[in-house]
Amino acid sequence: MSKFRYIKENAILILILALMLLSPIILRAWLNTSVPLAAVESSSMVPTLNIGDVVVIVGVKPDDIKVGDIIVFNKVVYSIRKGYVKKLKTPIVHRVVDVIERNGVRYFKTKGDANPLPDQWYVPEDAVLGKVLCINGEPFRIPYVGYFSIFFHNIIGG
Secondary structure (H helix, E strand, C coil): CCHHHHHHHHHHHHHHHHHHHHHHHHHHHHHCCCCCEEECCCCCCCCCCCCCCEEEEECCCHHHCCCCCEEEECCEEEECCCEEEECCCCCEEEEEEEEEEECCEEEEEEECCCCCCCCCCEEEHHHEEEEECEECCEECEECCCHHHHHHHHHHHCC
């Protein structure tokens, strides 16, 4: 192998590794969210989204979230007596079916497309990670890629 080819192959490898390491940072900044990608882990959004789909999350202001939008959020149950109580580490992907405002804070009632009833909780605006990126009204999704995340998440016990 020539010295030039060796240098070229190593430079390409270093570039690929650098992009892999920097891509989460770049995506976070570009999409304005701390979690730019999420794997769909349940069938609650079928047929819109399937288990193993990866969705792109775009950070938005709470005022920009409307009924019909698909949001990604940390499950936080609001109780008037107890306040916020976090329940899950993995984000939930559901559609907004109602928006209310109390004391200057917006809360979102959500529902999985496949679920017969809305979720029992309201999601406070500070639990929302963002909206699912839609193109021509359809959520942008990458099928099957999320199975890797789900697999490792289950092994590690997240």
